[in-house]
Amino acid sequence: MAVTIHEVARRAGVSVSTVSRALAVPDLVRASTRDRVLAVAEELGYHPNRAARSLITGRTGNIGVVVPDVANPFFSAVLKGAHARAREAQQVVFLADAAEDPRVEAELVAAMGKQVDGIVLCSARMGDEELERSAGTTPLVLVNRCSPGRPSVLLDAADGMRQAVEHLAALGHRRVAHLRGPERSWSAGERLRGLRAAAPACGVEVVELGPFPPTFEAGLPAADLVLASGATAVLAYNDLMALGVMNRLAVRGVVMPAEMSVVGFDGTQVSAMTTPALTTVAAPTETAGRAAVELLLDLLAHPGRHSDVVRTLPSQLVVRATTVPPLPHAVRAGVPAPLEALS
Amino acid sequence: MAVTIHEVARRAGVSVSTVSRALAVPDLVRASTRDRVLAVAEELGYHPNRAARSLITGRTGNIGVVVPDVANPFFSAVLKGAHARAREAQQVVFLADAAEDPRVEAELVAAMGKQVDGIVLCSARMGDEELERSAGTTPLVLVNRCSPGRPSVLLDAADGMRQAVEHLAALGHRRVAHLRGPERSWSAGERLRGLRAAAPACGVEVVELGPFPPTFEAGLPAADLVLASGATAVLAYNDLMALGVMNRLAVRGVVMPAEMSVVGFDGTQVSAMTTPALTTVAAPTETAGRAAVELLLDLLAHPGRHSDVVRTLPSQLVVRATTVPPLPHAVRAGVPAPLEALS
DNA sequence: ACACCCGCTGCAAACCTTTGCAATGTGTGC
DNA sequence: GCACACATTGCAAAGGTTTGCAGCGGGTGT
Numbered sequence: 001m002a003v004t005i006h007e008v009a010r011r012a013g014v015s016v017s018t019v020s021r022a023l024a025v026p027d028l029v030r031a032s033t034r035d036r037v038l039a040v041a042e043e044l045g046y047h048p049n050r051a052a053r054s055l056i057t058g059r060t061g062n063i064g065v066v067v068p069d070v071a072n073p074f075f076s077a078v079l080k081g082a083h084a085r086a087r088e089a090q091q092v093v094f095l096a097d098a099a100e101d102p103r104v105e106a107e108l109v110a111a112m113g114k115q116v117d118g119i120v121l122c123s124a125r126m127g128d129e130e131l132e133r134s135a136g137t138t139p140l141v142l143v144n145r146c147s148p149g150r151p152s153v154l155l156d157a158a159d160g161m162r163q164a165v166e167h168l169a170a171l172g173h174r175r176v177a178h179l180r181g182p183e184r185s186w187s188a189g190e191r192l193r194g195l196r197a198a199a200p201a202c203g204v205e206v207v208e209l210g211p212f213p214p215t216f217e218a219g220l221p222a223a224d225l226v227l228a229s230g231a232t233a234v235l236a237y238n239d240l241m242a243l244g245v246m247n248r249l250a251v252r253g254v255v256m257p258a259e260m261s262v263v264g265f266d267g268t269q270v271s272a273m274t275t276p277a278l279t280t281v282a283a284p285t286e287t288a289g290r291a292a293v294e295l296l297l298d299l300l301a302h303p304g305r306h307s308d309v310v311r312t313l314p315s316q317l318v319v320r321a322t323t324v325p326p327l328p329h330a331v332r333a334g335v336p337a338p339l340e341a342l343s
Numbered sequence: 344m345a346v347t348i349h350e351v352a353r354r355a356g357v358s359v360s361t362v363s364r365a366l367a368v369p370d371l372v373r374a375s376t377r378d379r380v381l382a383v384a385e386e387l388g389y390h391p392n393r394a395a396r397s398l399i400t401g402r403t404g405n406i407g408v409v410v411p412d413v414a415n416p417f418f419s420a421v422l423k424g425a426h427a428r429a430r431e432a433q434q435v436v437f438l439a440d441a442a443e444d445p446r447v448e449a450e451l452v453a454a455m456g457k458q459v460d461g462i463v464l465c466s467a468r469m470g471d472e473e474l475e476r477s478a479g480t481t482p483l484v485l486v487n488r489c490s491p492g493r494p495s496v497l498l499d500a501a502d503g504m505r506q507a508v509e510h511l512a513a514l515g516h517r518r519v520a521h522l523r524g525p526e527r528s529w530s531a532g533e534r535l536r537g538l539r540a541a542a543p544a545c546g547v548e549v550v551e552l553g554p555f556p557p558t559f560e561a562g563l564p565a566a567d568l569v570l571a572s573g574a575t576a577v578l579a580y581n582d583l584m585a586l587g588v589m590n591r592l593a594v595r596g597v598v599m600p601a602e603m604s605v606v607g608f609d610g611t612q613v614s615a616m617t618t619p620a621l622t623t624v625a626a627p628t629e630t631a632g633r634a635a636v637e638l639l640l641d642l643l644a645h646p647g648r649h650s651d652v653v654r655t656l657p658s659q660l661v662v663r664a665t666t667v668p669p670l671p672h673a674v675r676a677g678v679p680a681p682l683e684a685l686s
Numbered sequence: 687a688c689a690c691c692c693g694c695t696g697c698a699a700a701c702c703t704t705t706g707c708a709a710t711g712t713g714t715g716c
Numbered sequence: 717g718c719a720c721a722c723a724t725t726g727c728a729a730a731g732g733t734t735t736g737c738a739g740c741g742g743g744t745g746t
Contacts, residue, residue: 051398055702055731094438244616247616348733398731
């Protein structure tokens with residue numbers, strides 16, 4: 001069916017070894033021979049059979065990417081970056097969607113292990129031991145999560161939180177609600193940590209709500225909690241939840257941003273598309289995907305060398321239209337502003 | 344290193360053939376033997392080496408999915424569906440992002456061919472001949488595009504357009520703008536065709552604008568064109584563009600939906616998240632992804648059998664908050680309503 | 687009681703490539 | 717002129733699985 005190395009060898013009048021070497025280690029074969037072999041290979045459109053190659057070398061040329069949800073714009077951005085970098089290195093990317101389920105996640109990582117050279121695992125929800133177990137000996141790079149002894153690419157969520165809180169404090173907000181992300185999520189913990197660390201210094205009181213799943217739908221009921229909390233601004237776990245909050249606020253007749261400032265997180269594309277445009281903490285998601293693959297390739301080339309590198313990418317607050325100073329009486333009262341008070 | 348079939352065979356006290364059969368064709372081995380083998384395999388965590396298997400069977404167990412842009416929510420939804428179905432069939436999905444470039448697209452399809460059993464190609468931008476050439480002998484299923492002799496999964500865009508126009512007509516709109524999608528896009532053509540076919544019957548006059556790239560950014564300037572066109576409603580090529588339009592309308596101070604009704608297309612998640620929520624023609628995108636993989640698996644199981652099946656999935660208009668009757672004077676005048684007229 | 691068939695299992699080839707080792711031939715240093 | 721080094725090439729094994737064919741029993745039909 002397909003053209004094999006034997007066919008090329010036969011036509012070029014050399015042995016298969018020579019053909020193999022002409023393609024893989026050109027220096028080992030005489031220039032004239034190499035040229036002839038290459039010409040024949042080109043003419044026949046020969047490409048080495050990857051299965052046969054990986055059977056003997058043990059390398060597949062594939063790298064796996066596991067995300068909790070491809071439809072989440074944050075992850076599709078990471079995926080895009082990872083794919084781009086992998087392609088530059090002639091590697092193929094295998095995608096796996098864990099459907100936000102730690103069990104599926106572990107299963108996928110374990111199953112993938114045999115078919116790829118390494119895995120980029122995004123926002124792992126599973127625990128450290130489980131990670132250890134399912135990854136086994138497969139090289140693994142974590143994104144948005146860290147685990148002892150494993151290389152990872154982190155987005156500086158804590159600092160992003162600091163920027164967001166300082167921004168709100170500067171606007172005059174004194175009571176701010178935070179919508180926590182998934183309990184098992186490392187980055188949710190980071191964001192919370194950053195918030196707790198920065199808020200006191202700014203004189204901001206934080207009302208922690210949640211944890212919630214990181215979805216638009218979760219943002220809807222969360223908005224009501226926020227309103228009931230007496231906060232004048234809300235820091236959502238991510239953009240999706242922020243959108244949910246905005247939506248529900250509109251339904252409740254709350255004027256945004258005047259009566260409630262909203263800050264998202266991740267800087268996804270959609271955050272720029274809403275009206276009013278969402279203030280958000282942008283992270284270089286696509287870059288993170290690239291960096292993760294970069295790290296992985298490095299790890300494959302020099303096993304053990306960079307086994308505990310942690311690369312942290314900076315977050316950047318993007319101020320748009322959803323954050324404004326709070327209404328004066330809301331700040332003084334520290335309680336929900338009754339709707340009547342506004343008319 | 345990894346546990347092989349030989350190890351399992353040795354421990355179970357049978358030959359490798361028996362192990363292989365116990366896993367692949369259980370009926371061929373005696374129940375008691377099978378159970379013993381399966382138990383040992385389970386205990387050792389044996390999984391067949393895919394490289395070795397594909398070397399002999401000629402099948403890789405991988406299916407490729409090529410999309411113009413993973414970050415586009417429409418495609419990430421298709422991808423999600425495809426991945427889910429593939430996983431059920433124990434197949435791995437191998438992703439490729441063509442970056443909206445027909446050349447990259449062709450290149451990816453060609454390169455992928457050797458490493459997968461078949462390819463799902465979404466919204467192919469390349470021409471029929473180019474498609475033929477790059478696909479070669481690789482089984483291919485098209486999504487949102489049709490090409491003679493190739494199976495495809497289509498979303499009934501034309502009918503979706505009909506529903507949208509009839510909806511607008513029923514609301515009283517008589518002059519409607521349409522923002523055309525990418526020129527080479529099959530579905531853009533379909534939508535236009537459906538619109539042209541349905542509009543006259545509803546007494547609706549159509550102003551065709553574009554073509555535009557299918558992005559949020561393209562929607563911004565398009566909004567100005569719409570305002571200048573004297574239309575009272577706009578049918579955007581997709582949700583992303585509709586969001587762009589909404590954004591720009593807000594900036595221009597146009598009250599939405601009162602002064603301008605907006606209809607999106609695709610029914611992406613974000614369409615439900617805007618305020619006001621976007622009326623859109625929802626397509627079963629995830630189902631389309633599933634169906635495409637389904638078709639592909641069928642094609643692989645029975646080569647040539649379904650080589651020209653076209654499966655069309657229905658579109659469904661989802662009426663939300665962005666479509667209302669036009670302002671009376673705007674309809675009569677058939678020209679842009681000056682802002683003063685509204686106050 | 688004999689021939690035959692069928693259920694179950696094992697043997698061994700084949701899939702295509704890479705790579706260690708050996709063989710061949712050419713050139714260099716003494 | 718001889719030994720040795722080195723460049724170039726070929727041989728053959730190995731990698732793990734699937735599968736056609738054959739073998740070995742036990743059971744059935746006559």
